[in-house]
Amino acid sequence: MERKYWVPALERAQDVLKLLAGQPSKLKLMDLSLATGINKSTMFSLLHTMEALDWVVKEKGDTYALGSFFGGIGNAYFTGMSLVKHFQEQAEMTVHRLGESVQLARLDKGELVYLAKKEAATHVRLISEPGMRLPAYATAMGKALLSSLEDAQVLALYAESGYQTFTPHTVKTDIELLNQLGQVRARGYATEFEEVVQGFCCIAVPVLDRSGQPIAAVSTSMSTHLWAEKEELAREQIEQLAKKLSGLQ
The missing domain is CATH 1.10.10.10 (Winged helix-like DNA-binding domain superfamily/Winged helix DNA-binding domain)
Structure with a gap:
């Protein structure tokens, strides 16, 4: 180095x-x-x-x-590694049933950090890769995790940076984001329609630890023209995957 x-x-x-x-x-x-x-x-x-x-x-x-500082750091490291391992094991069946790729990510302040991805055998490849970061407000997994925070905490994350526009559908204001997070809290899952890449949508569900606190989220993304056909199946499968991964830590 x-x-x-x-x-x-x-x-x-x-x-x-x-x-x-x-x-x-x-x-x-x-x-x-x-x-x-x-x-x-x-x-x-x-x-x-x-x-x-x-x-x-x-x-x-x-x-x-x-x-004791290193006890906490060590636990966080191995929790992440363990979660990724379980995701890789469990996501295979989800991908098979959906025919779409699935992803795992965590929240780091105001950003979503991708941890793992299981690809489906399709000609479409998602841009997300492990280690990649995106503003949490523009993604379904990000919104699923932001919804666990108080409104004031969410707004503080973007008070200085504001909202980056990826497409005409990306969140642009505090009010818009808080309204979306309210919907996520009410239904237990988050969606994103063409906010990062036009032509693609996503549905995500948080992964919880043993105390019921969100530690990550899982999602599946697909072309928007498939949404009407696969929405119910996608929600069902992602909820099942999140449930399988929850409570492991």
Whole structure:
């Protein structure tokens, strides 16, 4: 990796964290200083900062261990990986029954982040790929997840950026978005008609954790001319898929 924009302090912190992960509750400040080559004063500042951030904890006897921050980060990482794995397993049947591609995504502030996709054997390929981001207000999965927030929280997400127009059908105002989210809350699923790409529509349902909180959403997209024929089946299949994935975490 190019080191032009390298941050040495982060590299030093990683060296310390690796040592603590391998030898929890055994190393003191001087041990860490000797093992990493970081001088004592710098190590003191580094550990003090990481302790304040809950990256490390100082224990009796002045030894150090990893802090609870990494427990939460680790859980979030493995939750995402586990959810993607289950999606890949369960989505196969959904794709077979619908004849359309299905997708999995999560909300990151005001954006929708695509996590996985199971493609149908059609000549039409969706633009969404894992890692791709789109404004949540313009997508069915995004609206399904935004609907779990308070109106004020939703508006705060777009207070500075406003609404990007992809097609003439994309949400353009706060009032329009809040009205759509109200409909999503009432019926339990979200739809999107030609808001990102003209000629395509989408239906989405949130995936819930064990406490009933949305952690992701699943959807299927199709050409608008197929909607009248497949709407009921699409809603049924996506609701079933969301239910299969819910409560796993």
